[in-house]
Amino acid sequence: MNRLHWEQLISEQRIPKQQKTNRLAALRSEVESDYYRIINSASFRRLQDKTQVFPLDRSDFVRTRLTHSLEVSAVAKFIGKQICAMIKEQQLEKEEINTHDIVETLACASLLHDIGNPPFGHFGEAAIQNWFAKHLKEIAYDKDHTLYDVLNEQQRNDLLFFEGNAQSLRIITKLHRLSGNYGMHLTSGVMDTIIKYPCSSSVKQSELKKPKQARSLLHKKHGYFYSEKEIYQQIKQNTGTADVRHPLTFILEAADDLAYTFSDLEDGYNKGLYTYDELKQQLIECNDQNGLKRLEEALSNALKSEHEHQDCFKKAVFQWLTAKQLYCISEVSKAFIIHYEEIMNGCFEQELLAVCSESALIVQLKTFAFEHIYQTKSIITLELMGNEIISFLLNQFVDALLHFDSDQPQNDIQEKYCQLLSRNYIENYFDSVKDIQQDSDKVYYRLLLATDFISGMTDTYAKTLYQEIKGISALR
Numbered sequence: 001m002n003r004l005h006w007e008q009l010i011s012e013q014r015i016p017k018q019q020k021t022n023r024l025a026a027l028r029s030e031v032e033s034d035y036y037r038i039i040n041s042a043s044f045r046r047l048q049d050k051t052q053v054f055p056l057d058r059s060d061f062v063r064t065r066l067t068h069s070l071e072v073s074a075v076a077k078f079i080g081k082q083i084c085a086m087i088k089e090q091q092l093e094k095e096e097i098n099t100h101d102i103v104e105t106l107a108c109a110s111l112l113h114d115i116g117n118p119p120f121g122h123f124g125e126a127a128i129q130n131w132f133a134k135h136l137k138e139i140a141y142d143k144d145h146t147l148y149d150v151l152n153e154q155q156r157n158d159l160l161f162f163e164g165n166a167q168s169l170r171i172i173t174k175l176h177r178l179s180g181n182y183g184m185h186l187t188s189g190v191m192d193t194i195i196k197y198p199c200s201s202s203v204k205q206s207e208l209k210k211p212k213q214a215r216s217l218l219h220k221k222h223g224y225f226y227s228e229k230e231i232y233q234q235i236k237q238n239t240g241t242a243d244v245r246h247p248l249t250f251i252l253e254a255a256d257d258l259a260y261t262f263s264d265l266e267d268g269y270n271k272g273l274y275t276y277d278e279l280k281q282q283l284i285e286c287n288d289q290n291g292l293k294r295l296e297e298a299l300s301n302a303l304k305s306e307h308e309h310q311d312c313f314k315k316a317v318f319q320w321l322t323a324k325q326l327y328c329i330s331e332v333s334k335a336f337i338i339h340y341e342e343i344m345n346g347c348f349e350q351e352l353l354a355v356c357s358e359s360a361l362i363v364q365l366k367t368f369a370f371e372h373i374y375q376t377k378s379i380i381t382l383e384l385m386g387n388e389i390i391s392f393l394l395n396q397f398v399d400a401l402l403h404f405d406s407d408q409p410q411n412d413i414q415e416k417y418c419q420l421l422s423r424n425y426i427e428n429y430f431d432s433v434k435d436i437q438q439d440s441d442k443v444y445y446r447l448l449l450a451t452d453f454i455s456g457m458t459d460t461y462a463k464t465l466y467q468e469i470k471g472i473s474a475l476r
Helices: 030-039 042-049 065-089 099-112 122-135 153-160 164-175 188-193 201-207 226-239 247-270 276-285 289-303 312-338 340-344 359-374 377-401 412-419 423-433 439-455 459-470
Strands: none
Touching: 030 099, 030 188, 042 065, 042 164, 042 459, 065 099, 065 247, 065 312, 099 188, 099 247, 122 153, 122 377, 122 439, 153 201, 153 226, 153 439, 164 188, 164 226, 164 423, 164 439, 188 226, 188 247, 226 439, 247 312, 247 340, 247 359, 276 289, 276 312, 276 359, 289 312, 312 340, 377 412, 377 439, 377 459, 423 439
């Protein structure tokens, strides 16, 4: 493909196109308008009650998806500014680049990157995937066909491998309905930046048939559903990225990893899930001499402090986490510049963190967090509870929607479940099927209506609705 160009990559074009009609257009750029649309959306606000690591945690200190997204935005902006400065210093582009819009595009995309995640974290995705894997071939559409039979290949894969990344694109282009039926109606540059995996679920499945070493990172998951195929193609056409990643997506991916790696370690220490000495041992094992020296110095300084009752080990750990994250940010920026031509020619298919100087440490810390934080009994128990809740809700709402908007009658219970659905989601369903004549072709959109409603729930709302339907007075 042709070399990518920044002017097109940060495309201000909306889908459909929109004319600037008010005086505010002269006071802020299009991507700044995107920022206000995002932070004022209900979908973004709901992130305050969606799990980052600790589901339904009552502590104000522990991160939610909202605070995580804000942290990712801050990290991504910092990386973006460093990279833009180095592009200019090293004269890597013939034309002047728009640093402001590049950085603001990163800020907006960071706020959106988890907006499609269902309740109970990534385990919520697994719960939806497992439910469809179990039931698609079991539930009858009519006397001769199951749900699996009436779906095409990509439609099946969309559900069997339900993906929060693809749901994010669906929310921002269709499900958010403040005015009109164009979602948040964001700029193409921002929308393309959140498309982490530029492929369909069927392409993703084909990739799994290849030997592991031959698989593409960009096809590890899928970035859009069958229902958003056309708008996905329009976005890619507007930014000129075709079937490759937007360069800013590599930065967003690294910012996400850096934000959760260090914040999860901070939250984990605060909950007593590991000690100073255990963290120190990780640095020894990966031979991070500079990091080890910095950690020991932080403890020494804390011990010399005048505050006798402070937790010196906690202070040292937190100072080290902050300093190491800042250092990793700079190393990621350098890695982007080292691989700049590959990225701009669309042939770079690695994570920036994997090719930066701190890659071994990041892998060590992620493994450490998995063993000491993510696999604790309390988290596993709450994840299993989340699976129970999501599975129950899918049982009820898929059954209720099976013959929604069809010639087949619904019973009273099914009708009542449909009355609980979001009006926005129902309107989107009718928009999606208005030109479809065959009832069996509407099944996919009915199933998406169920996943739209359930994946859009907060942790608390999903738990509360489950309690109310089941008649449970108290569920922790």
